[in-house]
Structures are given as C-alpha cells and as structure tokens.
Amino acid sequence: MNEWLLIAAMTVLTFTPRYLPFGLAGKVKIPPILERALTYVPIAVLTSIITQSSLIREGELAIDLANNHLLAVLAAFVSALISRRLFVIVTVGLTTFIVAKLLL
Amino acid sequence: MSTKAKSSLFLQGAVDSSPLILAAIPFGLIFGALAITTGLSAWATLSMSLFVFAGASQFIAVSLLASATALPVILLTVFVVNLRHMLYAASLMPQVENLPQKFRLPMAFWLTDETFAVVSNQVARNDDTSGLHWYFLGSALAMYTVWATCTVIGIIMGQQIPDIASWGLDVAMLVGFIGIIVPNLKFRADWACAATAMFSTLITYQWANQTGLLFSSFLAISVAVLLDKRVQPGLEQNHE
Numbered sequence: 001m002n003e004w005l006l007i008a009a010m011t012v013l014t015f016t017p018r019y020l021p022f023g024l025a026g027k028v029k030i031p032p033i034l035e036r037a038l039t040y041v042p043i044a045v046l047t048s049i050i051t052q053s054s055l056i057r058e059g060e061l062a063i064d065l066a067n068n069h070l071l072a073v074l075a076a077f078v079s080a081l082i083s084r085r086l087f088v089i090v091t092v093g094l095t096t097f098i099v100a101k102l103l104l
Numbered sequence: 105m106s107t108k109a110k111s112s113l114f115l116q117g118a119v120d121s122s123p124l125i126l127a128a129i130p131f132g133l134i135f136g137a138l139a140i141t142t143g144l145s146a147w148a149t150l151s152m153s154l155f156v157f158a159g160a161s162q163f164i165a166v167s168l169l170a171s172a173t174a175l176p177v178i179l180l181t182v183f184v185v186n187l188r189h190m191l192y193a194a195s196l197m198p199q200v201e202n203l204p205q206k207f208r209l210p211m212a213f214w215l216t217d218e219t220f221a222v223v224s225n226q227v228a229r230n231d232d233t234s235g236l237h238w239y240f241l242g243s244a245l246a247m248y249t250v251w252a253t254c255t256v257i258g259i260i261m262g263q264q265i266p267d268i269a270s271w272g273l274d275v276a277m278l279v280g281f282i283g284i285i286v287p288n289l290k291f292r293a294d295w296a297c298a299a300t301a302m303f304s305t306l307i308t309y310q311w312a313n314q315t316g317l318l319f320s321s322f323l324a325i326s327v328a329v330l331l332d333k334r335v336q337p338g339l340e341q342n343h344e
Contacts, residue, residue, distance in 0.1 A: 003148040006175065010165060011155045013183045019212035021193035026201035037329050038191040040297050043288065044324035045185050046281045047301035048317050049164065053278055055302075056309050069275050076279035080286035086127050089286070093279025097272065 066104065072097035110238045117222065117242030124218040125250050127280075131159055132251050134276050135166070136258020141266070142170045146259050153255040157214065157248060160185050163277055177315065184321060192220040199227060199236050207237045214244030217284075297328035 054073040055063055062070065076093030083089065132153070139149040144166065152162050161182045168178045192215055200208055222243050227233055289295050301324035308316030 003144055004151075006165065006169075006178065007148060007152050007155060009175075009179050010152070010161060010182055013179055014156050014158045014161055014186050014189075015213060017183070017186045017190035018193055018215045019209065021190055021197055022200050022208040022212045023205075025197040025208070033329065035191065035194065036332055036334060037325050038187055040293075040325045040328040041184065041188045041191075041321075043285055043294055043297045044301045044321040044328070045181075045317075046160075046285050047298045047324070048305045048320045049167075050278050050281050050285075051302045051305040052309060052317065053167070053274060055306060059310075061306070061309075069272065069278065072275050073278055073282060076282040077286060080282055084287040086280070086283040089283035090127075090130075090276065090279050093282065094276060097275045097279075101272070 068097055068100040068104070071100045105235050110235060113235045113238040114242035117226075117239035117244075118246035120226070120239075121218060121222045121243040121246055124221060125247055128159065128218060128247070129250065129254050130276055131163075131280060132254025133258040133261065134274070135159070135162055136255040136260075137262035137265075138163075138258075138274065139166045140259050140262030142166050144169065146263070149259050150252070150255055153252050157251065158186060158189070158216065159251070160217075167274065177318070181318060184318065188217075189215055192217075192224075195224065196220075196227075199233055203237055207241075211237060211240055211244070214241070214248055216244070216247055218247055219243045291332075293328045293331040293333075296331050297324045300324040300327045 050073060054067070054069045055061065057067060057069065065071065072093045075096035076089050079092035080089045135153070136149055139152070139162075140146065144152075152165070156162055156165075164181055164185055165178055168181060193212060200211065203211075219240065223236070223240050226236065226239055285298065289298060301320050304320035304323050305316060308319055310316070311319070
C-alpha cells in the first residue's frame, strides 16, 4: 500500500469534518438527531477498538487470565469507576500490565 | 485588541492546556514507535503527525495497517472516528462566525479533543470571549509542537529497539481510551452503547477487513440514539 496516498487521504478526511462547521458557521444548523448520534461516536468506536485489542488476541477470543492486555484493561476499567482522572487510570492499567507480564 | 492582550491570551491557552498535553506525551511516543515497527517509514510517520494531527485516527490507521486492512476500510474508519470533531466544531460555531477564514482554517486544522476541552471550558467560564481565537491558537500550537516532538522521539525509540512492538505498548492506548470513555458513561444510553459495541465486536471479529468494527460502531450508535430520551423529548413518557 502506498503510505503517501494513505496520508494524503487521511489529511483530507480529518480536515474536512473539522473545517465544515467552521466554514458554515452562521449559515446552517445540523439536525438535533444527527448531533446526538455524533456524541456517541467516541463511546461506540473506542469500545469496539478496546474489545478487539483486549478480548481478541492474534485473531482468537482470549478471555483468560494469561491475557495481560485484558487484565490491564479490566484494572483500568475498575479504577475508572473509582477515580475519573486519566492519569490515575492510565497508571493503574500500565502497572497491572507490567506486573502481570513479570509475574505470570 | 492590543498585541500584549493577544499574546497574553495565546500564552494562557497554552498554560491552561498543559495538563492535557502532558497526558498526550506517552501517546505521541507510542505512536511514533508503533508506526515504525508496523512498517511505516520515518518520514511517513512524522508526516502523519504533521498533516493529519489526530491521535485516535493515527493510532487506528497504524493498527489497521498492522492487520493488513484494505485502504478504503482504513479511510472509512478514520472518517467515522473523526466525526466527533465535527460536533466539536459545530459547538464552537457561534464563537467563530465573525472570524475571517484566515483564522477559521488553522483553528479547524488544529482542533483536537484536548484543545476543544480547554477552549469550551474557557467559553463556559467567561462572558466576554473576544480574542478567543488567540487563546485557541495558543492551546493548539502547544499541542501540535509537543505531538510532533514526541512522534520524532518515538520514531527513534522504535528504530533503536526493534522488538518494541512485542512489548505490548498498544496497551497504553487501550487504557487511555478506557480513561476517556468510562468517566463519560453517565446515562443508560451511554452504557447500552458501550455494551452493544463490545458484544457486537465479539460476534463480528472474524468479518473481513475490520468491517465488524464499523458495523458494531453503527449498531451501538443506533441503539444509543433509540434509548436517548433527549432525542425525542415529546415521547419521553413512552420510555420507562
């Protein structure tokens, strides 16, 4: 795959949604239902990515304690329910991952 | 507005963004290292940070590249992930409608989760938002500089330590995403959205070219919108 084609296309596809509302400011308003749907994009896409990368390893379902990624994600999830601070959540997740890698 | 007032707002924007920028440093490093170990060239990796400048999209592109995903699927996924920026920009429309295009263009290019969070907070705290574009640009330029620098350091790390990919560094991105999503799961529709995305991904993971990711995302968004009472205020009594 041509990496420069990828970058050029990504540049356009990233800039367009960022610029469109700014360019149209004062002229149009997006429908409320679309506006609400857009607010769920981060939860939907990022949850799917987390699931893909933690519960599925090397193309197989890996729901077991030998899966360090899963342990780190679970620890981060529990800490996120207690503390809402990104720094704390990332530290707990990474510490769990390193400890699991060294001990298990 | 005086030059002094402008530079003061510019600096304030950068200072107010510093906690979020610090949190982005490991992501920049990991992006650089991961992209190199995935097979992207050093110049392409740096160019992606300089021209695309969107952390989540860059990570997704690199991880999809690693799993040999077809270009159209990568681009469609990137576009879907970027749709949230459209919402950010839409919510700042009142603040930019009197600005000339020479400000709107760089502001759009540099719009990130971090700068949006800081700028919208500034809008909420102040009645007078004149000169807000200087505050925005201060935040954005600080973020841009740090992101590019961290990408370069990450590229060097990835080149010096070739087996860095096997360290499982992508876990930092995953726990970072957890840290962004979980504190925002407030309503029933939010939890339903996350749960649908998870179960649908588990069912569809064998679909070709990551199409399961897109399908699961659209399904989860649809479920959330159906459960979101704010979408149809007139029908509220029919739910629950």
